[in-house]
Amino acid sequence: MEKLRVIELFAGVGGFRLGLEKKGKYKVVWSNQWEPSTKTQHASMVYEKCFGGENHSNADISQVPTSDVPDADVLVGGFPCQDYSVATTLQNSKGLIGKKGVLWWSINRILSEKKTPPKYLFLENVDRLLKSPSTQRGRDFAIMLKSLDELGYAVEWRVINAADYGMPQRRRRVFFLGYHKSTSLYKSIKNGDKVDWIHNSGTIAKAFPVKNMSHPRNSFSIDGDLVALSENFNKEGKLSPFQNSGVFINGQVFTTKTAPNYDGPNAILGDILQNGKVTRDFFIPEADFPKWAYLKGAKKEMRTAKSGFEYKYSEGGMIFPDALDKASRTIITGEGGKSPSRFKHVVQTKKGLRRLTPIELERLNMFPDNHTLLEGISDTKRAFFMGNALVVGVVEKIGESLFQRINS
Template sequence: MKKVSVIELFAGVGGFRLGLEKTDKYKVVWSNQWEPATKKQHASMVYEARFGTAGHSNCDIASVAVASIPDADMLVGGFPCQDYSVATTLQNSKGLIGKKGVLWWSVHRILSEKKNRPKYLFLENVDRLLKSPSTQRGRDFAIILKSLENLGYAVEWRVINAADYGMPQRRRRVFILAYHQSTSLYNKLNAQRPNQWMHDLGPMANAFPISEKVMGEHSFPIEGDLVSLSETFNSGEKKSPFENTGLYFEGRVHTLKSMARYHGPKTVLEDILEDGEVPDVFYIPEKEMPKWKYLKGSKKEMRTAKNGFAYHYSEGAMVFPDAMDNASRTIITGEGGSSASRFKHVIATEKGLRRLTPIELERLNMFPDDHTLLPGIPDAKRAFFMGNALVVGVVEKLATSLYEQF
């Protein structure tokens, strides 16, 4: 079977591409990476250094003409979590337009305008997508599901914590697979009971098995057009109807709360540490230790807001230093730099307490060592990249399982 051709959006430094191409079954034919808030496009520079400039676009995806994007079998991307509400309709147009600048609608535009739509979609987002916004829990995800159904896709999703399946970081993200009605996978799904697909038969169940014990299994339709969903979906309810595992097919949601089933080897924080000498800049000076201990510690104190309002503030203690015999905590974008922080990782070594190096952060996301090393890119920016990235191993396992079902 020939390699599956792929369009990669919101490419970052190429985590999706690494996972796909590690299987040797996929080939990225076009990619886009654009960081709107900065002049220097550091992530795109890394991407081009690792994968070449051919077929790579470094401009605002909203301005890219769909005709310039080649046809491909699959579209992938980790699109940012924003407010996806529908702002307006256009008379005599093919569809709806969401809020300006919201990147989901760039995906929607590409799928809408392509004569030969990608047969498969493979998307990633933070898990709060399933329950946002707070005023209409689950509305944003319902809009995405309905808009994909309107374009001819069946959709399944799963919230996957990489560490639950032996990977080195406790990083929880929602992964979304969609199958166009022209595919054999769509027909295969049509021939199965939804709970069989979610439990055993689908690509997600094969890649990331779940326990037989599930909770909250239920089903409901998503009715109305995108405008009415935007205005009324789940209005007044405190809880999202979407559980961490689900399927949307022919207008109906089937969803359940699942737990991971995994008994294989596990990688812990200690396993990814560099063997050699680590530069002194990563070690915490003794004079800075009180700041670190304060930020990592528990607090019950009075604070004053900018407007002068005084309030009680409290928070629990963080593990300090980080436990070496467990998968790491989630990397965030502010991981880099020497300043004291509640959320940066700190480990104990014979030489003293230190922060993690860029290579160690890359390893936590299962990237190759020094993937983000490039002249002119500081360590703090390399850490930022990893805070934005996904765990490559999750993509690789899902991509392998998906290919086996084609």
Template sequence: MQKLKVCELFAGVGGFRLGLENTGSYEVVWSNQWEPSTKTQHASMVYEARFGSENHSNTNIEEVPTLEIPNHDILVGGFPCQDYSVATTLKNSKGLIGKKGVLWWSIHRILSEKENKPKYLFFENVDRLLKSPSSQRGRDFAVMLKSLNNLGYAVEWRVINAAEYGMPQRRRRVFFLGYHKSTEIYKTLQRTSPAKWILEQGTIASSFPVKKQSTSTSFSLEKDLVSLSNSFNLEKGHSPFLNSGICLENDVHTIKTAADFYGSRAVLSDVLEDTSEAEFYISESDIPKWEYLKGAKKEIRKTKAGFEYNYSEGSMVFPDALDQPSRTIITGEGGKSPSRFKHVVQTSTGLRRLSPVELERLNMFPENHTKLDGISDTKRAFFMGNALVVGIVEQMGNALFQKINALEEQLQN
């Protein structure tokens, strides 16, 4: 079977591309990376340095005409988590107006306008997507599922914590795959019981095995998109979306699952390098500041307006445990200033922060992938705080390609 052609949106420094290309089964034919809030497009610079500038776009995706995007088999991307409410419909258009700048609607627009729609979708987002916004828990995800169903796609999703499958970082993200109704996977999904697909036969289950933990729920997204957006879960209860599920022809089936993994497990010490670079080491005089920020607190604080309130928080492990997977890398991981959330490790030569290479290893990127003239260590740390774990994309990409292959072989026989 030929390689699947990939279009990569919100490409960052190329985590999706690395994972898919590692399988040998995918070829990126077009990519887009645009950071609206910065003048210098650092992430796009790294992307072009690693993969070349051919067929790479560094333009706001909202301004890229669909005609400029080549046909592709699979559309991928880790799009920003925003407010996905539907503002209104257009009378003389197939389109919907979400808020301007909400990049989900750029994906929707491309899928709506493409005559040759991609057969497969592969997206990633923060897991709070399943329960946002707080005023209508789950509405945003419901709007996305409904809009994809309207465009002819079935969707399966799973919240995956990379560390639960042996990877070196506790990073929890929701991944979802879409299958166009023209595909054999869609047709197979129609013939398979939802629970069997979610727990055993689905693409995600074959790459990241699970066991059923407890509850399962089914419900329908019957209303049109605008009504759904306005009325979904107005009771303000818990989100109905559990950590695993499928949505096919407006019917949602969702199950709470737990990882079922017995392989080897990487820990923080596995990614550490020998470094004597002074900038990563914490001076004796700064240690009390780090200890205070990492420690438990019960204190009275004042707002700018002078209002006093009780503030409390628990302690964090300090320094970080080397025999466990790391905590989640955040975008503020770089820089010398003491912080509650930055990682600190104890080495034979003292306490220090993590180096850019160690942060890359935690996301399973090649070493020095983000090293480039004009890119600071702080910016490199920011990239990794925004990135995904490459190993998850690779395993899921492999499983998807194998499933497509197996179903095509069945057809031929």
């Protein structure tokens, strides 16, 4: 069977590529990585070190002409969660414009301008996308679904916590697949039982099985143009109408809550430690113990805002040090550096308390050891990459399922 050709956008350090190319069924034919807020393009440098610079673009994707992007079977990317609100352009009442710098519209543009758009989309985002913004819960996801509908795609989605399926990190993300109306998978969704697709027969359900439970099902249509949606979607609602799983086709949403069904082995934080190979830099000096303990601990205290306003501040305690017999907490972008922090991981070893190393953080995302190692790139920056990355094992399993569905 021929490999499926892939365009990888917002590539970061290549998590999607690692997951898809692992079994030799996909080939990335063009990639783009651009970090707008930094002069030195560190992530792109790591990407080129690992995969070569050929057919890799390190330019602002919003400025890259669609003609520079080759045709491919699949478009993938983990794009930032931003404000997707839409307005009409002043010059052209028919033209739509999203907020400046919102990268979703670059995907939208490429799909709309291509003579032969990709048949399949495989995208990832934080699960907050399903309920943002707080003033109109679910509006942003509704805009995305509607814009894909207008481009001829059906969509299925699922919020997946990697640790629920035996992976070493509790990292919850929404993954969604798009199927162009020219594909047999689109027709399968259109003609089949939508709830069965979500629970049993769909691409994501085959990769990540769920329990057959009778959760309430919600079905509704997304009507009107994108501007009307942007202004009016769920204005009165306190909750998002989107559950953690669903299908969207021909303007109609079918959504329900699902729970993972997994009874295999479970990787834990203790499995990935480099004990015996860790330099002193990662160990916490005893003088800093009280500061770490305070930040990790429960608090109920009065605080004063810059304005002089006094308020009661409270937060719960965190496990300190981190439990080695469970999957780790979610890695965040501020994981690196020596300064005490509430959110950084700390583990107890025979030699003392210490932070996690770049290799350990890579392992929690199921990257190869030293994937992000490159001269001139600090350990703090390497930790930042992993805070932005996805769990490669999730991509691999969904990619495998999609390939099988396309070729069955």
